[in-house]
Amino acid sequence: MSLTSVLVAAILSASGASASAIPSRQFARQDASIPLLTWQLLPTGSTQQFRGLAPVSDQIAWVSGTNGTVLKTVDGGSSWTSVGPSLSEADATLQFRDVQAWSAERAVILSIGEGSDSRIYITSDGGATWTQTFVSEEEKAFYNCVDFDTEQHGFAVSDPVNGKFRLIETFDGGASWAIVDSSGMPPALELEAGFSASGTCLETAGGRWYAAAGGVDPGRVFASPDGHVWSVADSTIDGGEASGVFTIQFRDARHGIALGGNFSAPTGNVNNAAWSDDGGLSWTAAAKFPGGYRSGSTWVPGLCKTAIAVGPTGSDVSVDGGRTWHGFYNGSFDSVECVNAGACWASGSGGRVARLSFE
Numbered sequence: 001m002s003l004t005s006v007l008v009a010a011i012l013s014a015s016g017a018s019a020s021a022i023p024s025r026q027f028a029r030q031d032a033s034i035p036l037l038t039w040q041l042l043p044t045g046s047t048q049q050f051r052g053l054a055p056v057s058d059q060i061a062w063v064s065g066t067n068g069t070v071l072k073t074v075d076g077g078s079s080w081t082s083v084g085p086s087l088s089e090a091d092a093t094l095q096f097r098d099v100q101a102w103s104a105e106r107a108v109i110l111s112i113g114e115g116s117d118s119r120i121y122i123t124s125d126g127g128a129t130w131t132q133t134f135v136s137e138e139e140k141a142f143y144n145c146v147d148f149d150t151e152q153h154g155f156a157v158s159d160p161v162n163g164k165f166r167l168i169e170t171f172d173g174g175a176s177w178a179i180v181d182s183s184g185m186p187p188a189l190e191l192e193a194g195f196s197a198s199g200t201c202l203e204t205a206g207g208r209w210y211a212a213a214g215g216v217d218p219g220r221v222f223a224s225p226d227g228h229v230w231s232v233a234d235s236t237i238d239g240g241e242a243s244g245v246f247t248i249q250f251r252d253a254r255h256g257i258a259l260g261g262n263f264s265a266p267t268g269n270v271n272n273a274a275w276s277d278d279g280g281l282s283w284t285a286a287a288k289f290p291g292g293y294r295s296g297s298t299w300v301p302g303l304c305k306t307a308i309a310v311g312p313t314g315s316d317v318s319v320d321g322g323r324t325w326h327g328f329y330n331g332s333f334d335s336v337e338c339v340n341a342g343a344c345w346a347s348g349s350g351g352r353v354a355r356l357s358f359e
């Protein structure tokens with residue numbers, strides 16, 4: 001079965017349609033291995049920027065972003081409810097740049113910023129009530145991303161404090177957090193930092209953990225078997241001011257993609273994507289780069305080598321594990337996540353949220 005028909009079959013079976021319902025012209029592509037994809041925008045009724053995205057299924061998704069906003073849908077994106085924490089006037093502009101969710105009830109959100117703007121809140125009643133479970137007490141810390149490998153265990157990562165990337169760890173689903181001893185973390189380089197662009201600067205897969213960094217040239221990737229002892233490798237992605245690795249995703253313990261580029265030059269389309277097949281120890285530049293700076297990426301679970309990347313200048317798909325990327329959309333998104341081929345979601349500025357489907 002060609003990959004295109006696999007993807008068509010997967011999306012159709014997820015949507016309950018039959019393959020014969022798709023006009024045959026949609027299969028007639030010059031390169032039949034590249035699926036024909038498009039984003040269907042959903043009516044959030046919001047103008048906020050949603051860099052936080054956590055789909056749970058094809059029906060349930062959470063997005064989070066500027067001005068303390070958190071939205072949730074339980075009907076595939078047809079309707080959205082504002083479910084963010086109630087914030088004091090002083091906190092009303094907190095930016096929830098990352099969200100992790102397990103159901104329509106349970107979610108964790110991370111607000112970014114220096115000092116006490118870096119916070120974590122959790123809910124177990126769908127956002128009706130939230131508990132603030134972490135607030136940074138370090139002036140220099142700036143937490144960018146949070147991720148979990150089980151419902152109980154996760155980390156959040158901050159820009160370097162005293163010369164090393166700072167992590168906090170939870171064993172109770174985000175209810176309590178402890179600073180991780182940094183003795184197993186290699187030193188950060190001067191000006192090295194992470195990017196809170198899409199909630200994917202921290203990643204776990206196949207029992208391993210990864211953190212993406214930039215600010216230095218090239219951008220680097222930190223890798224760890226346990227989140228405590230880390231190694232670091234150069235990527236092939238150009239780094240420097242506002243540049244480097246913005247998003248990292250692995251599909252198992254070995255195979256990963258890293259993307260990014262220059263946030264301030266978003267149409268730059270060289271040295272903005274790389275792949276690894278050794279658990280992030282070494283990186284190879286993509287043979288065909290995405291069309292611009294990319295802030296978010298995701299594998300498509302169930303479609304072995306397929307991944308999607310998004311950024312302000314467009315979306316790209318790879319069907320060969322990140323070796324070559326093919327643009328399929330030129331609208332702006334910051335974040336993307338696929339639960340499976342029938343449940344790929346993207347989110348970004350201007351209240352934009354979308355689900356992937358065929359034209």
Ligand SMILES: *[C@@H]1O[C@H](CO)[C@@H](O)[C@H](O)[C@H]1NC(C)=O
Nearest residue numbers: 047048049066067092093350
């Ligand atoms: C967020 O809030 C600020 C301050 O109230 C306001 O100026 C800004 O327009 C808001 N952003 C959006 C996208 O609504």
Ligand SMILES: *[C@@H]1O[C@H](CO)[C@@H](O)[C@H](O)[C@H]1NC(C)=O
Nearest residue numbers: 239240241242243262264265
């Ligand atoms: C990123 O782009 C901006 C604007 O073009 C430029 O000033 C800056 O030098 C670029 N950064 C790097 C690391 O090339």
Ligand SMILES: *[C@@H]1O[C@H](CO)[C@@H](O)[C@H](O)[C@H]1NC(C)=O
Nearest residue numbers: 038313314328329330331332
């Ligand atoms: C984006 O795509 C649309 C529809 O395919 C097209 O009309 C538009 O010109 C494109 N915009 C850019 C900036 O390429």
